[in-house]
Amino acid sequence: MLNLQPYADPQYFLLLMLGLLPVMIGLYHGRRFKTYETLISLLFIILMFTGAKWQQGVALIGYILWQLAIVFGYLHYRKQRNQTGVFVLTVLLSILPLVIVKVTPAVVLHPSLLGFLGISYLTFKAVQVIMELRDGTMKDVELMPFLRFMLFMPVISSGPIDRYRRFQKDYEQVPERTQYLGMLERAIWYLFLGFFYKYMLGYLFGTVLLPRIEFSALAARHMYWLGLSPALIGVAFVYSMYLFFDFAGYSLFAVATSLVMGIDTPMNFNRPFQAHNIKDFWNRWHMTLSFWFRDFIFMRVTFFIMKHKLIKNPIRVSQVAYLINFLIMGFWHGVTWYYIVYGLFHACAIIINDIWLRFKKKHRKQLPHNRWTEALAIATTFCVVCFSFLIFSGFLNTLWFK
């Protein structure tokens, strides 16, 4: 039976555009064909889970029912009461399936039956809705809009992670014709930029160069202390390029497809390798994820600590919050030593970055600032980031322990 993985091959893009043609015609004439859109989205989601992947499809259905019960159960509760304990329990129940899916491979060495492609991204969305219900910024959720938000087809497998209220506003507002034509123009540009990123540059770095340079690094590992050969530096840079072009390419496809459907899904990358420092980097790299972490973990943790005066010094508060934030991000990637070290590495990097920024602020007059110091800042940030991606890649695990 036909199986279609999102944005995986030319056939997918052709069928996708064909399937979305009626949606485009409708939006061009100022109408959103809601039923058609729902059906075609469901069809593409079903085709992701046909054949050997049917178990994942069943897991997805079970997962959605689980989240529905939790979110609507909490909504019902929240309309009458608002206890912190219940809120915490609700969030824990909501992330439970994801925790099981992430922990299972580390314990029993095979993937969990509860897993399916996209589970993390659906969890981010569900938790966000629960947090907003808790804060009262969302008073109500309705069944169909919630399902539409959770299962929005263009982004279901790997984001970008949208926000409920933003998504809902776009969905209910049909863009004006000139505005929609502008969206289509952007969609076409993103689509082709995505092809260039993912299928040319991503292919060049990931499929052509990476295996060769990894081979060299493995061949040289006994000649250098800890296998730290020149080729390993090459692995760090080549892998980082691959990671960016592959993921940024995918994200461009997801944003382009959303735009075709009249939804302005937020962008995921903004020239991350031009970042001046690590903080700047996280405002440019996988933005919808880092903003999610900023808004729902970092800020909530700092708010909680400061409100309850658990730690007096604001600098110390931010350092603790960074550690918690990036450790959770590390665990989210998977329960392996290298993801957790990657999280800790970024926490330390951003803490050091903050110390430097404070020093700079105090000594603004003594420190030179020109295009050379800026170039140095960008180059340093780039190297630190590429090293972090070497940790993230898991290649050190192969190099040292296999």
Place this chain on the structure above:
Amino acid sequence: MDKKATVLSILNDLTGEDFTNNLDEDLFASGLIDSMDTVQLLLQLQSQLGMDVPVSEFDRNQWNTPAKIIKKAEDAD
């Protein structure tokens, strides 16, 4: 002290800058405040003006200039 002056003094404490004549300065774009300062801003608004702003209410596009924050404070009651 009126609300405008209170907000300006909170911002002054956080950033070390006086915004009296720069009410439309973009605080996030210029890097003058970050997430940490934001949390302190919300806590100060709460303790000094009694404004209860939950973290998830904080949309950066609606809070990015001193003028917008003053407006929020004035509209609060």
